[in-house]
Amino acid sequence: MLMYDLIIKKRDGRELTKEEIGFFIDGVTDRTIPDYQIAAFLMAVFLRGMNARETADLTMAMAESGDMADLSEIPGVKLDKHSTGGVGDKTTLMVTPIVAAAGVPVAKMTGKGMGHACGTVDKLDAIPGMRTSLTKDEFIRIVKEIGISIIGQTENFVPADKYIYALRDVTGTVDSIPLIASSIMSKKIASGTDCIFLDVKTGSGAFMKKYEDSAELARIMVDIGKQTGRKTGAIISNLDMPLGTHVGNGLETIEAIRVLKNEAGKDLTDFALFMASRMMNLAGLGDIEKCESIAKEKLESGEALFKLRQLISAQGGDCAVIDDYSLLCRANTIAEIRAEQPGYIRHMDTLRVGMAGFRLGAGRESKDAPIDYSAGIILRKKPGDYVERGEVLAEFYTNKDEKALSGAREELIEAITMGDEQPPAEKLILAYVDETGIYEQ
Numbered sequence: 103m104l105m106y107d108l109i110i111k112k113r114d115g116r117e118l119t120k121e122e123i124g125f126f127i128d129g130v131t132d133r134t135i136p137d138y139q140i141a142a143f144l145m146a147v148f149l150r151g152m153n154a155r156e157t158a159d160l161t162m163a164m165a166e167s168g169d170m171a172d173l174s175e176i177p178g179v180k181l182d183k184h185s186t187g188g189v190g191d192k193t194t195l196m197v198t199p200i201v202a203a204a205g206v207p208v209a210k211m212t213g214k215g216m217g218h219a220c221g222t223v224d225k226l227d228a229i230p231g232m233r234t235s236l237t238k239d240e241f242i243r244i245v246k247e248i249g250i251s252i253i254g255q256t257e258n259f260v261p262a263d264k265y266i267y268a269l270r271d272v273t274g275t276v277d278s279i280p281l282i283a284s285s286i287m288s289k290k291i292a293s294g295t296d297c298i299f300l301d302v303k304t305g306s307g308a309f310m311k312k313y314e315d316s317a318e319l320a321r322i323m324v325d326i327g328k329q330t331g332r333k334t335g336a337i338i339s340n341l342d343m344p345l346g347t348h349v350g351n352g353l354e355t356i357e358a359i360r361v362l363k364n365e366a367g368k369d370l371t372d373f374a375l376f377m378a379s380r381m382m383n384l385a386g387l388g389d390i391e392k393c394e395s396i397a398k399e400k401l402e403s404g405e406a407l408f409k410l411r412q413l414i415s416a417q418g419g420d421c422a423v424i425d426d427y428s429l430l431c432r433a434n435t436i437a438e439i440r441a442e443q444p445g446y447i448r449h450m451d452t453l454r455v456g457m458a459g460f461r462l463g464a465g466r467e468s469k470d471a472p473i474d475y476s477a478g479i480i481l482r483k484k485p486g487d488y489v490e491r492g493e494v495l496a497e498f499y500t501n502k503d504e505k506a507l508s509g510a511r512e513e514l515i516e517a518i519t520m521g522d523e524q525p526p527a528e529k530l531i532l533a534y535v536d537e538t539g540i541y542e543q
Contacts, residue, residue, distance in 0.1 A: 160280070162288075194212070204397065229429075287323050297335075300324070320533075463506070474500075
């Protein structure tokens with residue numbers, strides 16, 4: 103078998119066999135296929151696409167290119183959750199403790215954030231003493247003991263995806279739905295859980311800007327789950343406005359805690375309960391109505407908050423953060439950003455809000471770059487709110503200099519569109535996706 107022949111075959115729009123896809127991934131993993139041929143193949147996929155069977159075969163080959171987690175020691179139906187990510191996305195920390203409190207084991211391996219988006223590992227690392235690098239035995243023991251563990255990915259975890267993604271990033275082939283789907287699902291499958299729940303973001307603050315593209319990605323990933331024997335469901339959620347009010351690692355952790363204390367805004371709490379109930383339903387706890395009742399009870403009783411305490415303690419973190427938020431945010435400078443004119447906030451460009459946070463130090467420029475866990479933004483006004491001239495729009499938290507602060511302020515002001523009329527309320531959850539179809543909410 104020659105890589106040249108596979109490139110020509112896919113360039114001409116023909117279907118690849120499972121063996122041919124396996125040959126490609128083996129060559130990527132052991133570096134026997136040169137970068138220029140990998141890049142040519144990726145461009146052929148970008149232009150010609152892949153069908154459902156090809157995408158599933160690519161996903162499994164990538165998953166099997168490195169360590170595959172064996173969670174058979176953990177009793178029950180194990181669940182993993184993935185978000186495509188974006189500005190202010192703290193869903194894992196506010197949802198998984200609710201699900202775990204209901205008795206569904208949550209075993210999650212996750213990555214760091216890049217650029218303006220903050221990753222789940224970064225939010226956990228903001229907690230003093232918290233360990234996100236655990237051995238396999240520690241990971242399994244914690245899930246067995248308390249029903250939940252969230253850790254970073256190991257170096258030999260889906261290595262083919264790491265190498266392919268690095269090339270996609272520099273060859274203009276990132277925006278390929280089969281390649282995106284196989285990248286995400288290969289990591290979820292390698293994590294070893296029985297169920298996979300996906301939060302596919304759409305809008306200005308998300309990777310996928312258009313609803314139609316997000317719906318297609320969700321549909322394909324759910325189909326991959328079905329073809330590889332994992333129960334899979336997804337929601338499509340709206341990130342055309344910031345999720346909640348806190349942006350930045352430590353600040354997002356604070357807001358997730360406030361959700362579990364039942365102290366957050368109704369929109370964010372309803373979002374958490376919707377997602378948690380669908381995750382429980384996927385894991386077999388009952389119909390949607392029953393799962394909604396369970397999720398609400400676990401939140402209101404304080405059991406979900408206690409589960410977060412258990413998670414933090416089991417992984418070496420300081421549980422005092424739950425009651426003392428100063429441990430999560432120690433910025434030297436807190437600056438108020440005020441409205442320059444009165445009116446309704448008609449729109450808030452979520453990407454630009456994220457970039458303002460990035461300027462304050464909340465993001466990282468490269469994979470291993472340092473990150474300031476204290477940096478970020480608390481939005482005091484959101485789309486639909488009326489503001490007077492001089493009223494506080496947001497608070498900035500930073501350890502950077504005045505130049506960075508000024509740049510972030512300009513970014514935030516540019517993100518906000520004002521008007522004389524109140525805009526219609528936007529939905530946070532746009533659709534639910536399972537094996538039977540896409541159901542708009």
